[in-house]
Amino acid sequence: MPRGGQAQAAGWAGTTTAAPGLLAFTGAIGSAEPHAHAAVQILVVLDGEVTLTDRHGHRCRTEAAIIPAGVRHGLRAAPGAHGLxxxxxxxxxxxxxxxxxxxMAGDADIASTWQAAARPLTATAVTSKITGPAALPGVLCSIGLPTGTRRPPAVLSRALETVPQLIDGPLLLxxxxxxxxxxxxxxGHLFAEHLQLPFPAWRRWARLLHAIEAVREGATLTEAAHGAGFADSSHLTRVCHEMFGLAPSRLIHLLRPTA
Structure with missing residues (x-):
């Protein structure tokens, strides 16, 4: 079962939800400096104004976007912006x-492509009156499995299943x-081909998710860092900033459930 927690930090205030393969936030949206994370990001703006910037410096106001893994982007939210x-x-x-x-939508580096890929999400946001965490299942269902989606080969699936057993160590390919x-x-070729990420980038993402879950369960940053295979808490916080564009203290506060 996903676990939710209330979150509040400098422009961001809402609810976080975590489940295998998923980290979600719903509520007031803040801004984030240019960054690139090893996740595919879905953004749905339910109220207010949010502007995305791609690595070419192009800016566009958006209602919904799907941002690919490993692509640098920035986010600016006007006061009062809410979304998922x-x-x-x-x-x-x-x-x-x-x-x-x-x-299928075009050049993955361009913000307009991210918007085009998210058209089903825009329709979902407009037609649905559901907001908050309850909106997440509908958003994910609206993505669908378009023609041409390839399932990863069995050997890659088995490799991914071994990661939790090795996450606290070097996690060597x-x-x-x-x-x-x-x-x-x-x-390594299979990681790049099917996940669109080189193994080192995906490994950082896997470690970060593991550490986030540990923090949500009450671990200190140091405990979470060591349990996820980071050298120390400073290493963990650097990766947090690289992948989310937020100060580490803000991100960790967002992900801590309240009592």
Missing amino acids: LAYLDPAHPAGRAAGTRIA SEIAARVGVSASRL
């Missing part, structure tokens, strides 16, 4: 479906490959 942001593991079925929509019976180079 979901971060999908690119290995998750919803993440793969969202990634396929981006590929060669070790995972040996466990599933393929070469490291072949497994």
Whole structure:
């Protein structure tokens, strides 16, 4: 079952929800400096004005967008903006479906492509009166599985299943490959081809999700960092900022459930 928690921090105030392959936030949206995360991001603006900036400097006001993994972007929200942001593991079925929509819409580096990929989400936001965490299932369903969505090969699925057993250690590609019976180079190719991310980037995302879950369950930053294989809490906070464009203290506060 997903676990939710109230969140409030400098421009961001709402509810977080976590489940396997998914981290979601609903509520008041703040701004984020240019960043690139290893997740496919879904943004649905329910009220107010939100502007996205792509790596070329193009800016566009948006009602909904699907932003691909590994693509640098910034976010500016006017006071009073509310909406939903979901971060999908690119290995998750919803993440793969969202990634396929981006590929079908055009150049993945351009903000207008992100908007075009999200047209079904715009329709969902307009026609549905449901807001908050309850809106998330409808948003994910509206992504669908467009024609051409490929399921990952069995060997990649097995590799992903081994990660939780190794997350607190070096999490080497060669070790995972040996466990599933393929070469490291072949497994690295599968990560890049099917998840649209090189293995090191996906590994940072996997570690961050693991640490986030530990923090949500009451662990200190140091405990969460060590349990997820980060060198220390400073390493964890640097990765948080790189992937979410927020000061680490803000992000961790957003993800802590209230008593």
